[in-house]
Amino acid sequence: MDIKEIQNLIKFVAKSGASEVKLEMDDIKITIKTGSEDRSENTTYVQQIPMGAAPVAATPVAQQAPVAAVPAPAADENSKYITIKSPIIGTFYRKPSPDKPMFVEVGKSIKEGDVLCVIEAMKLFNEIESEVSGKIVKVLVDDSSPVEFDQPLFLVDPS
Known part of the structure; x- marks a missing residue:
């Protein structure tokens, strides 16, 4: 050819x-x-x-579109925090049901084994438990949003 x-x-x-x-x-x-x-x-x-x-x-043979660089300072300021990632693909929920309060809020102290959120996959609701103790610094995903495997969900300050 x-x-x-x-x-x-x-x-x-x-x-x-x-x-x-x-x-x-x-x-x-x-x-x-x-x-x-x-x-x-x-x-x-x-x-x-x-x-x-x-x-x-x-x-x-053909050129690809350029990839935008990720700013380094943002990674440095979040490096002291532990990132809790999604163990499965599904829909992220911050509450056990619409009429109940959220599992965790920013600023709340958590300990190992506390339920942080629920991820629904194929009509099964999977409770995601914390593997670390600390304080929730940031929630990285909106309620009722789809999440991918290994996608960051929360930032936790272990100190």
Whole structure:
């Protein structure tokens, strides 16, 4: 497959509206990803594999959008705190039910084993207990928001 055929394939995929296409032939692998949410990112990777040899590294054909840098000072001021992260994917709730008070508030002292929140996953409500003692400094997620695995939920001052 020559460069002209690859360019024609990229144009065809872009016009088709597909978000990702993978093509593997005897000596070449092509992955074309188009149409990110903001429509500003188009990436194509071409990997040529010589027969009987180890694969070579994929080379980007199109440039990706630049990644914004995370400010370092914010990380430094939060480094003295312990981050409590979500152990599962689901919906984060700060209350056991709509008519009950919140499990924890900012400024409240907690101890190991205290229930901090509930995460609902597949109609099961999982109580998330603290593994540390300290004081809640910040709640990082809004009530009734979806959370991902390992997403920070709370900042706790252990002192």
